[in-house]
Amino acid sequence: MGSGLPLWDKLAESVLSPLGYDVLEASLKGGKSRVLLVRLERKDEAPITVSDLERANRALGAELDRLEALLPERYLLQVESPGADRPLFTARHFERFVGLKVRVRSTDGSFTGRVGPVRGDTVEFVLEKGEIRTLKLGTFKAQLAEWPDKPR
Numbered sequence: 001m002g003s004g005l006p007l008w009d010k011l012a013e014s015v016l017s018p019l020g021y022d023v024l025e026a027s028l029k030g031g032k033s034r035v036l037l038v039r040l041e042r043k044d045e046a047p048i049t050v051s052d053l054e055r056a057n058r059a060l061g062a063e064l065d066r067l068e069a070l071l072p073e074r075y076l077l078q079v080e081s082p083g084a085d086r087p088l089f090t091a092r093h094f095e096r097f098v099g100l101k102v103r104v105r106s107t108d109g110s111f112t113g114r115v116g117p118v119r120g121d122t123v124e125f126v127l128e129k130g131e132i133r134t135l136k137l138g139t140f141k142a143q144l145a146e147w148p149d150k151p152r
Contacts, residue, residue, distance in 0.1 A: 048081035
């Protein structure tokens with residue numbers, strides 16, 4: 001998180017989850033001009049629309065106005081779909097993107113590979129030349145390195 005506080009994730013999730021959204025990231029970034037960035041996806045896994053973003057922005061903005069003491073004097077609320085640099089966290093995220101290229105950072109180093117089978121809380125990655133790496137969820141960070149032709 002940009003501010004180091006999981007508070008933004010919890011706050012965004014508490015407002016947006018009842019509206020049918022999953023929060024992928026919520027962080028306060030920047031120096032003098034602060035940006036509260038919230039990336040979300042629909043729980044039904046349909047593509048995010050402009051009206052989804054407007055709805056989420058209005059709901060979250062209203063809650064932030066109510067809690068103004070938590071925020072810096074000036075900030076910009078930015079609600080967006082994750083786009084091409086989409087972070088992947090859960091087994092379901094990896095299941096949706098099996099076969100696509102992802103960038104992975106772990107304690108054993110960084111690599112790019114294709115998402116392979118997901119078994120329980122482990123994900124298999126297929127690297128160049130067929131090398132296979134299996135990692136446990138929560139022990140690494142991953143984001144898409146390519147975008148699917150059709151929404152998944």
